[in-house]
Amino acid sequence: MRGEVISVDSFSGDGLITGEDGGRYTFSASSIRAALRIGDKVDFVGTDGVATDIIALTSQPSAAPAGGYGYAAPAATGAYDFKTAMFQFEGRLRRSHFWITWAILFVAGIVLGFIPILGTLIGLALLWPQTAMQVKRLHDMGRTGWWVLAPYGANLVMIIVTFATMFGTIAMNAEALENEDPAAIMALFGSFGLVALIFVVINLGWLLWLGIADSQPGRNKYGPNPKNPVDDTANTFA
Structure with a gap:
């Protein structure tokens, strides 16, 4: 037929x-x-x-029919598609598109953060595209998207360590803190500052790793290489 x-x-x-x-x-x-x-x-x-x-x-490539069946494959140039980058967890995301998405969400988070109450709700909603872009970047490196939970786990540990450190410092220097001893106060803020520094290093390191690590060459189980999806698919099935 x-x-x-x-x-x-x-x-x-x-x-x-x-x-x-x-x-x-x-x-x-x-x-x-x-x-x-x-x-x-x-x-x-x-x-x-x-x-x-x-x-x-x-071979006569054409646009998708008006009835809406399916969609055309991405262009060989790998043009940026913000809908795919921000709202889909399937497939892969190249490094340049990861940074474009991150920049958009970063600016949006700062601007929307000035809106009382609504800004907080929108900020929570931004967790979806932030997670989606990280999952696809992990896919692009050939890793499971479940790795995205790693920084959340590390952040939770650091929060626990922060409170434990602060309460420990307060317990050991309670009398000095009551007397507003500068040395005790500096010790309290020093312990908090060290934990905060580790917190920043972990999250910055995760961001840079996602944004700098190279793509897995060719097609993997998550899809074709996003830099040239059409040619990659053609080579796979040729």
Whole structure:
């Protein structure tokens, strides 16, 4: 049977074909001999809504149909897409797009932080895109997105250490603090400052690691290399 590709997932390689019989058939990346694009004419075997043994007849990339089936694969240049970068946890995110997303969220957090109450709520909402971009950056390095919990765990430990250190210092220097002994006060702030410094180092180190570490070459289990997704997918299925 002959048909036309109307949807291709740029990450998995799966897609959808409309057949000459008017039916729609799903296909997996393992069923194609070369990467397909929206608009390609194909010959295939269709059984129970699934297309197999797919052979591309022509290659005519086009925009997604007006009915809204699927979407076109990202451009080979890897153009920045803020919706994908900020709101999706699937796939990979290249370093430059990570820093663009981080800068947008950083500025938004500062500006919105001046709005009473609403700014706090929006700040909490920004945790979603912040986590999404970190998960995809981890994917790009070939690591599971669960690593994103590491800095949260470290921060929790540092908060516990901070309070423990402060209470310990207060307990050991209670009398001196009551008498406003400068040495005791400096010891209290000194212990707090050391913990705060470690806190900053951990979070800054995490940010720099995510933003500087190189991508895993080629396609991995999370998708094609975001620097050139179309060519990478083509090489994978060629």
